[in-house]
Amino acid sequence: MGMFIVLEGIDGAGKSTQARMLAKWFENKGYDVVLTKEPTDTAFGKLIRRLVLTGGKEGIIDGARISREAEALLFAADRAEHVKKLIEPSLKAGKVVISDRYFYSSLAYQWARGLDLEWLINLNAFAPRADLVILLDLPVKESIKRINGRSIKSEFDKIVELQKKVRENYLKLAERFEEIRIINALAPIEDIHKDIVALVEHELFEKRK
Numbered sequence: 001m002g003m004f005i006v007l008e009g010i011d012g013a014g015k016s017t018q019a020r021m022l023a024k025w026f027e028n029k030g031y032d033v034v035l036t037k038e039p040t041d042t043a044f045g046k047l048i049r050r051l052v053l054t055g056g057k058e059g060i061i062d063g064a065r066i067s068r069e070a071e072a073l074l075f076a077a078d079r080a081e082h083v084k085k086l087i088e089p090s091l092k093a094g095k096v097v098i099s100d101r102y103f104y105s106s107l108a109y110q111w112a113r114g115l116d117l118e119w120l121i122n123l124n125a126f127a128p129r130a131d132l133v134i135l136l137d138l139p140v141k142e143s144i145k146r147i148n149g150r151s152i153k154s155e156f157d158k159i160v161e162l163q164k165k166v167r168e169n170y171l172k173l174a175e176r177f178e179e180i181r182i183i184n185a186l187a188p189i190e191d192i193h194k195d196i197v198a199l200v201e202h203e204l205f206e207k208r209k
């Protein structure tokens with residue numbers, strides 16, 4: 001069996017930056033690496049971007065925003081395809097799978113949007129837990145600085161409030177899922193990479209000996 005590593009955190013925490021660096025680190029060590037993300041780039045992921053993430057006209061069906069439940073189900077459908085078609089086959093082939101977001105994102109975000117945590121955990125029970133989840137934690141103020149410009153000004157306050165809730169949710173989830181490890185994401189990019197490598201070496205290599 002391969003190794004399944006997930007990066008989680010609020011928007012702008014540095015997940016995609018660190019996922020790329022970690023993938024390169026494994027490749028340099030001779031591992032076969034699959035770098036992937038959720039929402040995926042498949043038709044399901046595109047549907048989510050169109051129906052959920054735009055917040056604009058395209059996200060409206062029959063005059064209203066789609067329900068939070070439908071949102072959670074769309075993320076789960078995308079994830080089911082991701083697990084069955086890419087993650088499980090890659091792990092069976094002995095590869096290192098690194099995913100930028102996974103079901104932990106659904107727990108943190110859809111919970112923040114008001115859905116019940118136990119309902120979300122049950123909905124995502126088909127998805128195997130990761131070997132290691134690296135939670136990039138930082139204050140919302142800092143993440144907003146990093147992604148300045150990605151969001152619409154009129155929605156700014158609402159976005160800040162949601163991100164704060166999401167950050168708190170991730171920290172609560174870290175107490176419940178022992179595979180989640182918290183990394184301080186305020187540091188410079190190279191320092192965070194070193195912390196992640198140290199964590200990977202400790203959690204995945206030394207423990208497996």
Ligand SMILES: Nc1ncnc2c1ncn2[C@@H]1O[C@H](COP(=O)(O)OP(=O)(O)O)[C@@H](O)[C@H]1O
Nearest residue numbers: 010011012013014015016017018146187188189
């Ligand atoms: N440790 C860091 N310090 C400062 N800026 C960073 C750091 N890590 C990433 N960034 C920058 O912040 C922005 C968001 O990073 P990104 O990796 O895309 O985050 P995410 O994938 O979590 O949304 C990018 O412009 C990236 O270059």
Ligand SMILES: Cc1cn([C@H]2C[C@H](O)[C@@H](COP(=O)(O)OP(=O)(O)O)O2)c(=O)[nH]c1=O
Nearest residue numbers: 011038039053075101102103105106109110
């Ligand atoms: C995977 C996932 C993401 N999200 C949210 C987190 C992000 O705000 C948003 C999109 O993720 P993001 O990583 O920003 O994707 P991209 O920049 O490639 O469009 O979706 C959920 O609410 N639930 C989920 O299950």
